[in-house]
Amino acid sequence: MTLSVPVLPEGVDPAWLPPEAFRAVGARRTLIRGSGPLVETVHGEVADACGRFGGEVVRGEPSGAPYDLVLEVTDADPGLGLGLGLGLGLGLGLGEEGFVCRRADGTTTVTAAGPRGLLYGLFHVVRLGEAAFRGERRHEAHRPAVALRMVDHWDNVAVHPVMGQVERGYAGGSLFWRDGRARGEVERVRAYGRLLAACGINAVAVNNVNVHATEARLLTDRIGEVAVIADALRPYGIRTHLSVTFAAPVVLGGLPTADPLDARVRQWWARAVRGVYAAIPDFGGFVVKADSEGRPGPFTYGRSHADGANMLAAALAPHGGTVHWRAFVYDHRQDWRDRTTDRARAAYDHFVPLDGEFADNAVLQVKHGPMDFQVREPVSPLLGAMPRTRLALEVQATQEYTGQQRHVCWLGPMWSEALRFRPEGEGGVPVGEVTRGGLVAVSNVGDDPFWTGHPLAQANLYTFGRLAWQPDADPRRVLDEWIALTFPSAPERLVAGLRTLLRGSWRTYEKYTTPLGVGFMVQPGHHYGPSVDGYEYSPWGTYHFADRDGIGVDRSAATGTGYAAQYAGPWAELYESPATCPDELLLFFHHVPYGHVLHSGKTVVQHIYDTHFEGVAEVEEARELWASLADLVGPARHARGTERYEEQLRCAREWRDQVNSYVLRKSGVPDEHGRTIY
Secondary structure, three states: OOOOOOOOOOOOOOOOOOHHHHHHHHOOEEEEEOOOHHHHHHHHHHHHHHHHHOOEEEEOOOOOOOOOEEEEEOOOOOOOOOOOOOOOOOOOOOOOOOEEEEEEOOEEEEEEOOHHHHHHHHHHHHHHHHHHHOOOEEEEEEOOOOOOEEEEOOEEEEEEOOOEEEOOOOOOOOOOEEOOEEOOOHHHHHHHHHHHHHOOOOEEEOOOOOOOHHHHHHHOOOHHHHHHHHHHHHHHOOEEEEEOOOOHHHHOOOOOOOOOOOHHHHHHHHHHHHHHHHHOOOOOEEEEOOOOOOOOOHHHHOOOHHHHHHHHHHHHHHHOOEEEEEOOOOOOOOOOOOOOOOHHHHHHHHHHHHOOOOOOOEEEEEEOOOOOOOOOOOOOHHHHOOOOOOEEEEEEOOOOOOOOOOOOOOOHHHHHHHHHOOOOOOOOOOHHHHOOOEEEEEOOOOOOOOOOOOHHHHHHHHHHHHHHHOOOOOHHHHHHHHHHHHOOOOOHHHHHHHHHHHHOHHHHHHHHOOHHHOOOOEOOOOOOOEOOOOOOOOOOOOOOOOOOOEEOOOOOOOOOOOHHHHOOHHHHHHHHOOOOOOHHHHHHHOOEEOOOEOOOOOEHHHHHHHHHHHHHHHHHHHHHHHHHOOOOOOHHHHHHHHHHHHHHHHHHHHHHHHHHHHHHHHHOOOOOOOOOOO
16 A cells, blocks of 8 residues: 655745655656555655656556656676676675666666665655756666664653653654653654655664653553654664663562572563564664663672673574664763773773674774764774674764754764774774664654754754765765755755855864863753853763863873873874874873974964964854855744754853963963953
8 A cells, every 4th residue: 555755744944855855756767567565655756756747657577658756676786797886796685775777778777676666766866856867877886885874862751850852852842752751743753764764774773772661661551652652663674673671680670689690680581572572573672771870780780881782682583683782881970089090981891892792783882082072082992992892883863962952063074083093003994884773863852843953053963964874975065965855846056055054063173172182172961152160070071181281181191091001003103103193182082281283284282273263153154154145944944943043153252351361371472462361
């Protein structure tokens, strides 16, 4: 049965799938060959487009006039024997998600070995637009670089007294939950799945990794509510995952222990997992935060993280499920006086000794940097140090430390740098290939009419999906895709304006916030806005150690915490010395005098002054540019963007003045340009 296209509630923005984006497909004659639920989804998409733009869609065997577009599922993998496209080797198949696109004799053909590939092939044609139907097109093979491309929602079922309905969420409430129960707004969830599929995402975790009492019950007596969400996402190829508490056998099962080596505990998990799969046969698996920031874990019982992960992996294995075990484990009760303790070291120290001990269906989920999604961090050394373990890279699309979706901060360049980083040095394998366990983003979506709060923050979620599909893709090309889909037929003035607003926005944000990789300096708790010493004497281990003589954290092997030595030789040597350390990471790795001269030729203190003034000036220019686009982006979208730019400018000025004043008062060194510093 053909599946209809989701209908958005009135006032909800279509994001990168406005009806106009389907004009090229909808104005043509299309043949669809294949069967199964996802093929019905494809048929529904094409039929809806044809109904809008006057085309025709035919099912089954060809008949009558020639077709402009053929979408077909074949029994044989279309990639076998083809040494073409995207680095595919001779004889390498495309799997269930890949497809081949070609154009000859006036017909564009998408051929896939499975319905998932056909769905992604359709959205590929939508991205191409009219270009899909011009000229000749050789066999182009497309397949995702990794099998799992997931979005983790930090949504709470019950409203948390501190974190609210969505922890670190900046786009309203949850799409799934409201005030302790499921929202039941299936059509919008289905529309969300459609947006995710259109950029290549195929998995969603529907609740917070910090699993509280109400959320814990989703595993057992409330699994039916999760099943409703899974039903809504399934038509777009999205598998549902669940965050669970390691202490579930105690919290839910009444057992006296959650020891992963206890037979009773293992039996309890096996029963619980059977119940999950009875409700959701294609369930993806669990996400677990254990022994981290107060969450329960195997350390309570003297067991290792491999013991804990493998227990859950054993319960999931008979059903084809996976456990994603987060590597975000560190001492959050450290003594700020003790400079030998370094939060950045923690993940490596905990997990590298366990390399090779994790089950095949256990994935270690590693944040892209060693700290906590800062505006600038080095790539985590853990990503190059566990060759016998399946690793997944975790990034944060919700902008906890990068403006909270009140500031424009397109993160594509940041993520691309991490994915292209080669842990073994030049000639080694990039992170995008090391992370065979998948790529994961913490969601930036809520029930806001624009999905992401700031309309331009939609570009972050879209970019993540496309980079997860092809980690070595040029993020600027991905941004152009987002612009073309979101604003079909946009005049060059709008395209150029959006490129200017977004391409440099990460660097702009970095300029007016934390300098040279020092990180944090945010208000404790909610993490919005400047507080230079906010965490300086806290147990969370996020320090900058500024004094009258200098600033930064000594993480060298010679005189500091030794963190730099966690990297392979080429990087360890580069980071070890202030003379070779890249400027943008200098204060992450070294405590240096304010007069230290950067590779740029500026002193540290003058760099801080200059970049903070430059950052504010760039926000002022961006605000004016956005104002000039009022006639091209629609009144509701423009009004929201205007409101957010006003707040971004106010906050950028506050960052500039607090950081510059702090450094002036510590160093006593005036700005060489004589600008106002308080």
